[in-house]
Amino acid sequence: MAVENEVNIRHIRQDFPMPSGKLEVLKDINIDLKGGEFVSIVGESGCGKSTLLRIIAGLDRPTDGEVLIGGERVAGVSSKVGILFQESRLLPWYSTERNIAYGLPKGMDKKEGRERVKTLIETVGLKGFEKALPSQLSGGMQKRVAIARTLAGRPKVLLLDEPFAALDAFTKMNMQEEILRIWGREKITTLLVTHDIDEAIYLGERVVMMSPKPGVIKRVIPIELPEDHSRTSDEFDSYRREIFKGFFGSDKRMSEFF
Amino acid sequence: MNKWQQMSVKYKVLSVCSVLLVLLIVLYWQVGAERGWFNTILLSSPSDIYKSFQNLWGSGSLQKHILVSFKRVMIGYLSGAGLGVLVGFILSTMHSLDRLLSFLMGIIRPIPALALFPLFILWFGIGEASKIVVIAFMSFWPTFLNTEEGVRQADKNLLELADALQKSRINKMFTVLLPSTLPYIFAGLRLAISRAWGGVVVAEMLAASSGIGFLIEYSRDMSQTASMFVGVITIAIIGCAVDMLLRFIQSRVCYWHTEV
Ligand SMILES: Nc1ncnc2c1ncn2[C@@H]1O[C@H](COP(=O)(O)OP(=O)(O)O)[C@@H](O)[C@H]1O
Ligand SMILES: [Mg+2]
Numbered sequence: 001m002a003v004e005n006e007v008n009i010r011h012i013r014q015d016f017p018m019p020s021g022k023l024e025v026l027k028d029i030n031i032d033l034k035g036g037e038f039v040s041i042v043g044e045s046g047c048g049k050s051t052l053l054r055i056i057a058g059l060d061r062p063t064d065g066e067v068l069i070g071g072e073r074v075a076g077v078s079s080k081v082g083i084l085f086q087e088s089r090l091l092p093w094y095s096t097e098r099n100i101a102y103g104l105p106k107g108m109d110k111k112e113g114r115e116r117v118k119t120l121i122e123t124v125g126l127k128g129f130e131k132a133l134p135s136q137l138s139g140g141m142q143k144r145v146a147i148a149r150t151l152a153g154r155p156k157v158l159l160l161d162e163p164f165a166a167l168d169a170f171t172k173m174n175m176q177e178e179i180l181r182i183w184g185r186e187k188i189t190t191l192l193v194t195h196d197i198d199e200a201i202y203l204g205e206r207v208v209m210m211s212p213k214p215g216v217i218k219r220v221i222p223i224e225l226p227e228d229h230s231r232t233s234d235e236f237d238s239y240r241r242e243i244f245k246g247f248f249g250s251d252k253r254m255s256e257f258f
Numbered sequence: 259m260n261k262w263q264q265m266s267v268k269y270k271v272l273s274v275c276s277v278l279l280v281l282l283i284v285l286y287w288q289v290g291a292e293r294g295w296f297n298t299i300l301l302s303s304p305s306d307i308y309k310s311f312q313n314l315w316g317s318g319s320l321q322k323h324i325l326v327s328f329k330r331v332m333i334g335y336l337s338g339a340g341l342g343v344l345v346g347f348i349l350s351t352m353h354s355l356d357r358l359l360s361f362l363m364g365i366i367r368p369i370p371a372l373a374l375f376p377l378f379i380l381w382f383g384i385g386e387a388s389k390i391v392v393i394a395f396m397s398f399w400p401t402f403l404n405t406e407e408g409v410r411q412a413d414k415n416l417l418e419l420a421d422a423l424q425k426s427r428i429n430k431m432f433t434v435l436l437p438s439t440l441p442y443i444f445a446g447l448r449l450a451i452s453r454a455w456g457g458v459v460v461a462e463m464l465a466a467s468s469g470i471g472f473l474i475e476y477s478r479d480m481s482q483t484a485s486m487f488v489g490v491i492t493i494a495i496i497g498c499a500v501d502m503l504l505r506f507i508q509s510r511v512c513y514w515h516t517e518v
Contacts, residue, residue, distance in 0.1 A: 092514045
């Protein structure tokens with residue numbers, strides 16, 4: 001029996017038809033996530049990261065291959081999977097509260113729903129902004145509403161598409177801590193897509209490196225950091241070096257990045 | 259909230275000037291009429307128009323004409339525009355039906371409503387029905403086209419979000435499609451009401467024994483230029499007031515839309 005929240009990505013290929021033939025976006029992607037595992041995917045823009053998440057979420061059909069969640073083949077969207085899109089995608093006509101409630105499971109008890117929304121607002125630190133419209137919130141706050149909305153559905157599998165890319169460094173670090181806390185508490189299987197190497201190392205138990213045209217997996221690096229995940233530790237630095245080297249070849253060019 | 263307080267000085271000055279401009283024109287008009295700069299048989303002076311207004315209002319006939327026209331516009335407009343929103347929604351969400359009807363719609367749409375008016379009289383009689391139908395016809399198209407465009411312009415990302423959250427079609431309609439279409443619907447409603455006002459006046463000139471259009475046409479027969487102006491100005495004021503009312507409703511209904 002498969003664990004309810006394990007994810008198997010098997011031989012995923014995705015081609016998009018183009019006027020000049022077909023565009024190969026993903027080619028033979030294989031990743032297995034154990035139940036409750038946190039995996040980061042890093043890769044440059046355009047290598048097919050969002051496309052992969054959309055397939056896992058059941059929003060797009062792959063040209064070939066399959067995704068299994070808890071041993072069941074993904075054939076469409078399901079409440080088991082929560083996706084946080086690259087854009088916040090808040091309904092402009094809804095307040096913070098109602099936007100978060102929009103993510104509650106169907107047919108949930110009203111009172112219970114209200115309680116959950118209230119708890120989530122506290123979790124993402126938006127107390128006092130319950131009635132605010134998206135246009136009255138900063139980009140970072142909007143992102144937090146979107147995160148709360150995704151969590152409102154209590155997904156077993158969480159897909160995060162560059163969730164913190166648009167945030168300033170401080171908000172970003174706070175949100176990263178928050179995600180780790182939530183993940184630690186709820187043991188949601190999490191797949192994070194990012195182009196921020198530090199973020200990938202900091203959050204992931206494994207880092208999947210992707211390269212583009214067509215999108216393939218280049219390497220998978222298991223991450224073992226000291227308990228506090230300190231970003232300034234030697235271990236962290238050596239992972240950073242390893243990934244840079246993986247992407248850019250020589251150690252020399254890498255020094256230009258620091 | 260207070261719009262006036264938020265305006266920059268430049269805009270305040272310009273707003274005041276735009277009112278002054280109208281006053282200035284009226285003043286020039288009055289002085290010109292008194293000094294005989296133009297023929298007052300063709301262009302009555304503002305004071306004559308005001309006298310004529312007092313007469314028409316005092317006898318209650320102006321109110322009666324306004325009420326009659328207003329009723330025709332409202333019944334025709336509400337049914338035509340309401341149908342426009344409904345059909346716009348249905349066709350833009352049911353693509354095969356839209357395709358099926360596209361040619362038929364394409365043929366009917368370019369026909370000027372007033373060209374159909376004589377036919378409507380033939381079919382529905384010279385009474386209220388033919389006028390209401392012509393106004394409904396006029397109000398239908400702008401609302402229909404705008405509603406369709408609004409649905410087409412709805413944010414694909416939000417619709418996909420609703421799909422990812424497994425919302426039903428009906429739920430998606432009310433939580434995403436309708437709100438994002440509302441600004442377009444209001445644009446259509448505003449366009450339609452101005453068309454409807456224009457339409458009622460012409461219809462009343464052609465075939466009616468009451469209403470503002472009739473008042474203008476009748477005054478021409480009687481060579482009462484000033485009364486003609488009373489009719490025209492009444493239309494202008496009511497049209498302006500209705501548009502302001504619609505804009506107010508829009509700002510309340512589309513509360514998240516800042517630039518109304
Ligand atoms: N629906 C689509 N049709 C055609 N091409 C697409 C479609 N979706 C994505 N692509 C292309 O696939 C490539 C990968 O896109 P994406 O998955 O968004 O990359 P990433 O998220 O890694 O930046 C891009 O070249 C993009 O233009
Ligand atoms: Mg992307």
